Amino acid sequence: MANMDLLSSDLGLLQLGVTSFLAQAANYFVFVGVIFLLVWKLLAKTLAGRRIPTRFDFGLPQVTREVLNTLLTLLLGTVSAVAIVALYRAGLTKLSNGADWAWWQSALALVALLVFNDTWFYWWHRLLHHPKLFKHVHAVHHRSVDVNPFTSYSFHAAEGFILGAWAIPMALLVPMSMQVLMAAQVVGLLNNIVSHLGYELLPRWWLRVPLLNWSSSASYHSLHHSQFNGNYGLLFRFWDRLMGTELKDYERVFRAEQGVEATRAVDPAGREVPRPL
Ligand SMILES: [Zn+2]
Numbered sequence: 001m002a003n004m005d006l007l008s009s010d011l012g013l014l015q016l017g018v019t020s021f022l023a024q025a026a027n028y029f030v031f032v033g034v035i036f037l038l039v040w041k042l043l044a045k046t047l048a049g050r051r052i053p054t055r056f057d058f059g060l061p062q063v064t065r066e067v068l069n070t071l072l073t074l075l076l077g078t079v080s081a082v083a084i085v086a087l088y089r090a091g092l093t094k095l096s097n098g099a100d101w102a103w104w105q106s107a108l109a110l111v112a113l114l115v116f117n118d119t120w121f122y123w124w125h126r127l128l129h130h131p132k133l134f135k136h137v138h139a140v141h142h143r144s145v146d147v148n149p150f151t152s153y154s155f156h157a158a159e160g161f162i163l164g165a166w167a168i169p170m171a172l173l174v175p176m177s178m179q180v181l182m183a184a185q186v187v188g189l190l191n192n193i194v195s196h197l198g199y200e201l202l203p204r205w206w207l208r209v210p211l212l213n214w215s216s217s218a219s220y221h222s223l224h225h226s227q228f229n230g231n232y233g234l235l236f237r238f239w240d241r242l243m244g245t246e247l248k249d250y251e252r253v254f255r256a257e258q259g260v261e262a263t264r265a266v267d268p269a270g271r272e273v274p275r276p277l
């Protein structure tokens with residue numbers, strides 16, 4: 001991830017890349033580790049009704065594989081960040097320090113960046129599900145059928161690069177402040193971790209609130225991992241709804257994972273049905 005320190009640094013690009021990668025990896029694993037300990041260990045009993053049902057038990061081998069894949073993803077993310085710094089130094093980007101931006105301009109720009117990020121992700125994600133590409137690239141991520149926070153950045157190297165590269169065309173083409181670009185990357189990271197949390201922590205009323213119900217959720221992305229053929233969006237639902245790729249079970253599964261219906265899934269007529277996962 002690029003930030004103002006990266007842009008104002010006078011280090012050589014290689015040195016900048018190495019220090020940035022080490023800092024990112026340390027921050028990422030401390031953050032994800034704390035989330036994992038908190039949700040999966042300390043609060044596991046309290047949140048038991050919100051646990052997304054699993055199909056397979058997983059343990060250290062899966063998490064070890066995910067950590068190694070994550071290191072590659074972070075490395076490739078650093079390549080994108082260093083590429084942005086190189087382009088900035090060459091005077092080719094439209095990045096600024098945002099000093100003359102009003103808060104509402106920054107907020108609008110942040111929403112626009114998130115929509116672009118989601119669009120970038122949705123279409124790459126659909127492409128990577130093409131049978132000819134899936135087994136070579138995206139299958140690495142889908143080896144984790146039951147997800148946990150360490151799955152968030154567990155990708156093949158090529159996908160790790162794609163995931164971080166969305167910021168390059170933005171930096172080249174769209175006038176924006178570095179702070180907004182950073183904020184979009186932080187929101188993207190948090191959303192990725194929430195999507196792979198393995199617990200549905202959003203309240204039941206979430207789906208009844210316009211705008212909020214456009215967002216994805218842990219249930220949304222977990223369904224993608226268990227069923228493969230839908231729910232391709234990561235931040236929002238609108239591309240899936242527009243393209244007819246949203247899994248039809250989603251809203252019922254979401255409600256079931258709030259604890260109230262966790263042990264009793266029912267169809268619209270009130271008949272008990274088997275859990276889909
Ligand atoms: Zn996928």
Ligand SMILES: [Zn+2]
Nearest residue numbers: 141196221225
């Ligand atoms: Zn995933």
